[in-house]
Amino acid sequence: MHDDHAPRGAADGCDSCAVAAESRRRFLRDAAVMVAGTLAALTAAPVSAAALDTRFVRAVASTDETKSYAIPATDAVNIDRDESVIVARYQGKVYVFSLACPHQNTALQWDSDVQEFRCPKHHSTYTPDGIFIDGRATRSMDRFAVKHTGANVVADLDQLYREDEDPDLWKAAFITL
Ligand code: FES
CATH class of the missing domain: 1.20.5 (Single alpha-helices involved in coiled-coils or other helix-helix interfaces)
Structure with missing residues (x-):
């Protein structure tokens, strides 16, 4: 059936x-x-680079023009709010940036989710080594002149280089570890 x-x-x-x-x-x-x-x-x-730690720091020594910062032991973004300075170690190099966004001087922030600097005002974004990615800014993050002294990076806060006005000095403004 x-x-x-x-x-x-x-x-x-x-x-x-x-x-x-x-x-x-x-x-x-x-x-x-x-x-x-x-x-x-x-x-x-490929395994992506390790996420950068971020913390607030102070200079370990200073003169009228310079600030010395301990070189981070690993890749990291350190922010000195008193001096409006960012110390970033990234892929074997150390940079000292102005905290001010190159567009209209808003204090930049580190976005650990996407591993970029980000401006909260108009949302310009920058790589960990300060290269402009996107947004209203028209140049990368401004870099201070730096030198390597022992375990520290020494930034000359009287020598701030802009990518558009001082391209050669701006490009050379880092120390290699
Ligand atoms: S102030 Fe940062 S993008 Fe305008």
Whole structure:
């Protein structure tokens, strides 16, 4: 007796059912290959650089013009709010930036979620080494002249370089570790 709830032809092995079953098998096999490929791509993806820590610091020594900061032990963004200065260690180099956004001098912030500097006023963004990415600003973050002295980076706060006005000095304003 025929079961009215069974798919038509299920009991007697119709050709169309065999085709449907084969299509389903092929689909499942192709899907499995796609998932395996995606997992392999994710596993093979390069490991991104470690996230930069951020903290507030003060100069360890100073003169009328200079401020000395301890070189961070690892990649980091340190902010001296008293002097409106950012000390950033990034990929073997140390930079000392003005905290002021180059657009209209708003204090920049470090966005640890995306590992960028961000201006809260008009949302200009910059890489950890101060390169302009996007927004209303028209240049990268301003850099102070720096030198390496022992375990410190010494910034000359009288020598602030702008990328558009002093491109060569701006490019050279970092120390290499
Ligand atoms: S003040 Fe920073 S983008 Fe305008």
